[in-house]
Amino acid sequence: MDSEKIILRVSSENELKEFTLLQDNSLTIQVNEFDYIDIEFVTDTYFKTQDLKLFIGNTIFNFSEPIEINGQYFYYLDLEFISNILPGNNNAHISKVFYKTSLGNRRFSRIFINEIGIAKLEVLLNSTGEALVEGKVQISSSKITYDNFYLVTTYLISNNYFDNQILYKVSVTGNSSNIQNSLIEALRELLRRLKVWSEEINKFKTNSIKRYHNEQNLVSFNKDLELSDISLNYIVDNLNTLSRTNFHKHDEAIEINNSYYIVESILIDNPISSTDSYENRVIHGFLKNLSLLVKEKELYFNNEKALRTRVVNFKDYLINCFLDLFKTYIHQIDQEIDKINLFFIRHVPVSHPISKLNNSNHNFLSKEHYKNVYDLILYTQNIFSVDIEKDDLSLEIESFDKLFEVYCFYLLKDILERKTASSFTRKSTNISPDNKLSGEYELKKDSILIRLHYESLPVCFQQYSRGNLKYRPDFLIEFENNGKSKFFIFDAKFKQYNTLTLEQDLSKLSLNYLHKIGPNDRYINETIGLYTISMGPSNYRKSTFKKSYDLSLTEYIGPQIGSIEIDPKNFDISKNPILEIIDYAMHLTLNEIRQ
Template sequence: MMNCILHCFKNNQNQTFGLYQGDYIDETDNFSFYLESDSDCGDVRIDITDIPLKITRLTQIKHKYIYVLDYDSLQDYFQSQKFRIENYSKELFCASLHQKIWFYRLFVNYPIGRCDILLIDNKTEKTIHSFSINVNSSKINETEFDSLVKYIESKSTKIWTKHSLLKHTASPSNNDDKVEWLLTFCENFINDLKKEYLNSFSFDKIRIIRQKNEIVNYTSEVNTSDESLIWLINNLDTLYPTTSCDLNKIIINNRLFSPVEILSNELDESTDTIENQIIHGFITELKLFLNHIKDSFEEDIKNFSKITFEGRLNFYSYKRSLKRLKDIDENIIKIKFHLDQHIPVSTETLDFLNTNKIESKEHYNFVFEKLIEWLLNKNATYSKDKKLFKGINRMDQLFEKACFYKLIDSFKKLEYDAEEISQNDDGFPNKIKLIKKGINHYLYFEIIPNKLITVRNNSGKLKPDFFIELENGKFIIIDAKYKKLRTIEQKDYPELTLKYLHGIGNKTGAYFDPLALFVLFPGIEDSIDYYQKKEYDLNSDNPVYPSIGSIGLNFEDESDLLNNSIKKLLEINS
């Protein structure tokens, strides 16, 4: 059995510190470790959460084997993220090894929270050794991270389906939408029933009057019929002799008897009708559906063990969905209790023929119409394809997606309709048509309009995150930067100006006409900063074009500064 110890370090401001279990490291800190083992490690790897990396033997000290991260393996990883390793690594002296080792800014754009570092046997996939640290960020805190994920989740298919954000119709036409649609349906139906109609079932009920026969203690007030006498003839042992003074006497063969019990014949008012059985049946149907979804989610959530960033986001989203399910289920239990009290039934059903009585009462008709809608649309696979977070494994990618939704929200605020035109390989929209009173603009995500061409670098075409193509041929360029404003001001303005204002042009060679170049970044509060001097910025009397600036986004509240900037540019363009 191999015995080993993982020694982890961080370096910031040219100072190196040892890390212990659970210690914190900032995403911009340089990180390194060495593995000390009493034997050859063999075929193993290091998994830093979702990043599998090779290790290489560095040296041997006092019969101990010393391993460090393999530089080529790190280079492959940084290249896959379109980062140059030279910009994210430095060789620093390690006092405990008495020599230099490589440190890496491995956690740039890494999600805040726990990071597990695991030594894995490649043959058995078993964990040999584990170490955990906590990654934090000066760009975003836990509250902002929570609101960011919550905001993106609010833009999932359930909202798009409900409000037709990017669709022509709100009907659940595919399995990706159906489960979300059905949950939203349950939520809205239960809330509306509880608020508007439930109380009506306590006083305005569909009832029937029917004969009720039961064996009761005999008195002269008990209603009897021929069936009562037939029952008595067959149960003579219930008779006993009595006197003429007995008010409950009956005469049989000139002898006086009084029965202890008799079969009564009463008229009873009952709510055990087909209409009420349907009401109960529908509520039970919804509860069974929610239980099925809950079981499915609880099973699926086990698979999201926070091994990948996408997995962590889905884990977070599933937990929120389970809370939502719990709230709906609690309301269903209250509704069922109320119905059991006021319109009890002996059985439940979803079968129905005659609906005349249902249509005569508003509260019954409301439930019945919702039942029809449910039965027409309920066929769904009980699993969630969270394409919402598909393809995301870094914080900057999460932020980009949130910015995409914010831009659509801004146009929706300006009364534009949004229609999806195309998707990328992950099934996420990459071209949106924005429509208002015959005016058509287009929003592009990670692609550029066909009429434009852009210069290339080693990693491919240089293109902004978002392109807004206005109907008259002008453009708004927007880039999402998961950075602090200070870094954007110092480094990004010149680079983005060169890349996008000078590196993009028309294929025909005509003049490229951008109205603005904006950078979106995470902010505790909404803020805006312009590259131009105040007398020439977008809000001045003499704005210079293209307007260049940065807008900080807070995902907890409405982004008024972004909305107003887009509104201003559209007004200038018209």
């Protein structure tokens, strides 16, 4: 094939740079997600535009019809196609200015918006799948650090957000019979049960299922011994053990035919108990096998962490996030198993472990702590029954601004559940066709009913503005007490604010969410606040009001308007600015303070 190249132009902070990618080089280009980009493919061979595709990961970009200059063909990105696949409306990420190129003045586009990490560029020939030119672009973002990106992604995976696509489904038995569970969820449950076992492990020492057998021993006779037929037969067969005595009141004398004898020694059955029971042998075998299996899995997944990359490589990144989470649980499980195993070796010894259960397991049910282990043995039988292969995993792709919104949803949900020591019940679903998590979630704390509305509105809300636009904030938390409700609105914003941009966003959100929609009876129900949630280097809450009118005070001005900044790396779910607002809202709901 004749020589081909990609020319990549970058407009960054009013500086124009140009890079050339050839087939035989491995150049990695550094760009920012906000940079305006122009990509041009140059070749000596003519190709039909429908037979050429630019792949950035799994995202396909189209070329416009080529321009021929001196026997070379120049293909450039189709801006109309780009405007349809980038986020935002009205060509939000197409440059307003025209930049000078070898093919004339052209507008550039932010094709890496909401991206971070490594993006692989390839120009592919559709007919053969051959890569004509390829290269890599390292994308940086001022909105989020790589560490925080990793933390947010693993947090979403731990909440099974990618569950239907990226996490394996396994059937678990025992107490969870016929329940479909994700592997991560199953490992979390396994770790929980092992920790419960560790907490009550001394019961296996003090109240163990034991094995009993008799040993026959010659002992000195005393009247307190329990005699059996074996003991009497021994005396008959060994009369030399008897010696006659005239002292019939002797404590150790026995009477035979009106005569008294001292018994020198006698054979008795001595019942012996040990922990070498079938049940304890099974437990030893179970711990041994589970330990080997867990260590094998831990070794298998001991691979390097992948960088987050665009789309197809993003798949590998998410899979590695999943595997990291998997390894974390596996490591903790391994530690618990080792601790339990050491206890059983020291305090509940057996002659040999048994690897499999037989059909006689009723004794496991005789003691509660043994029953729990029996259930655990059944539970683990299918957890590792599926081999995890990267090629078999798939996922849903979303830009990070959407992922941040989902992250905020789980954060609000976790904070409220931790605060109330309750779990949400989903009351309505699929309010938004593009969001599988949208709907209403409900829990109760004492006399307060709390509802978390995600891209949905309470039934008591109505629209005040004219027109057909429907206004729905990202999150609306409802606190109901004695038939009266207070509402607090949160809107997730994947951006970094300065004073001006924050004021602009809050003005727009206040108009849409505080004036264009609201509860239909404001004497009973009221909206007490609206805050943005964004990401930054710290965790803090900032109100637009003076401190003397803050929500935390009796003389507060409502509705409160402000912003919250969170840093996932240093976020404490039990102490944070979101929890502060929830505490204030619950206090107001209980005390019915109104202005």
